[in-house]
Amino acid sequence: MTSTYGPATPFVHLFLRAAWQRTGPGLVQVLADSPPGRVLDLGSGTGAALPWIAAAAPGRDLLAVEPEEGLRAVLLALVAGDDGLRPRVTVLDGTFPRDPLPTDLAAVVVGNALGHFDPAQRDEFWRQCAQVLPAGGRVLVDVAAHEDPSPSPEAPGAVPVQVGRRRYEAWATCDVTGLQTVRWRMRYQVLEPTTGADGGDRVIEERVASYDWWVVGPRRVRTEAAAHGLVPAAPAAPEGCLLLEKGRRARR
Numbered sequence: 720m721t722s723t724y725g726p727a728t729p730f731v732h733l734f735l736r737a738a739w740q741r742t743g744p745g746l747v748q749v750l751a752d753s754p755p756g757r758v759l760d761l762g763s764g765t766g767a768a769l770p771w772i773a774a775a776a777p778g779r780d781l782l783a784v785e786p787e788e789g790l791r792a793v794l795l796a797l798v799a800g801d802d803g804l805r806p807r808v809t810v811l812d813g814t815f816p817r818d819p820l821p822t823d824l825a826a827v828v829v830g831n832a833l834g835h836f837d838p839a840q841r842d843e844f845w846r847q848c849a850q851v852l853p854a855g856g857r858v859l860v861d862v863a864a865h866e867d868p869s870p871s872p873e874a875p876g877a878v879p880v881q882v883g884r885r886r887y888e889a890w891a892t893c894d895v896t897g898l899q900t901v902r903w904r905m906r907y908q909v910l911e912p913t914t915g916a917d918g919g920d921r922v923i924e925e926r927v928a929s930y931d932w933w934v935v936g937p938r939r940v941r942t943e944a945a946a947h948g949l950v951p952a953a954p955a956a957p958e959g960c961l962l963l964e965k966g967r968r969a970r971r
């Protein structure tokens with residue numbers, strides 16, 4: 720697969736780890752009473768959500784699927800380096816829908832990744848979720864705050880992260896490229912304090928990554944998923960996410 724995140728690869732984990740520290744605690748309710756079976760983290764990236772998924776689904780095996788080699792290397796290192804995750808998490812190279820969903824799942828998590836799927840891929844995703852999940856099986860997906868794309872001037876794209884003497888910043892801007900699409904431009908900066916009298920910061924490195932994104936708001940997700948018998952579930956989803964459940968009359 721060609722790399723979407725290419726230049727951003729070294730920094731992706733810093734910011735997603737910080738983001739999941741805010742969102743992750745909300746996963747407990749979402750996964751706790753889902754039926755028995757494996758939990759899939761589709762588009763797992765560097766695995767920033769995995770410690771939270773593992774804590775929310777104790778005793779379950781997890782599957783982390785990630786197509787980008789650079790991100791998957793971080794993911795594999797994260798899993799291998801964690802005594803709690805290593806025996807439970809299987810890491811796979813996979814691209815949906817070229818690689819279909821496994822059939823023994825109880826829940827699927829798509830975090831910060833639904834916008835990579837075009838409408839036909841989303842339809843296939845809902846169809847396969849309805850096919851492989853048992854009744855009551857859960858699907859947690861990220862959703863856009865708005866139903867329609869709008870341009871956004873450059874603004875902080877994440878909370879800055881300090882590592883040693885260096886501070887890592889992410890700046891995001893997007894242009895509307897279609898009725899449902901935007902192109903994100905992410906600018907990453909590495910800064911270090913100067914030793915001079917001005918006491919300012921020096922930019923050590925700057926990288927830019929751009930990628931296309933389908934804007935999918937909660938109304939569209941509910942409508943698309945309902946066509947396959949996936950309906951909103953009762954537990955409150957973490958902010959920016961929507962939780963769906965396979966209803967009893969969903970197609971198999």
Ligand SMILES: C[S@@+](CC[C@H](N)C(=O)[O-])C[C@H]1O[C@@H](n2cnc3c(N)ncnc32)[C@H](O)[C@@H]1O
Pocket residue numbers: 735736761762763764765766767768784785786787790813814815816829830831832835
């Ligand atoms: C912004 S990252 C989010 C990573 C992770 N889910 C998280 O929240 O920390 C989006 C991820 O989706 C993956 N991705 C993009 N298209 C995909 C596809 N067709 N199938 C599976 N994963 C995909 C990317 O490689 C990337 O790792």
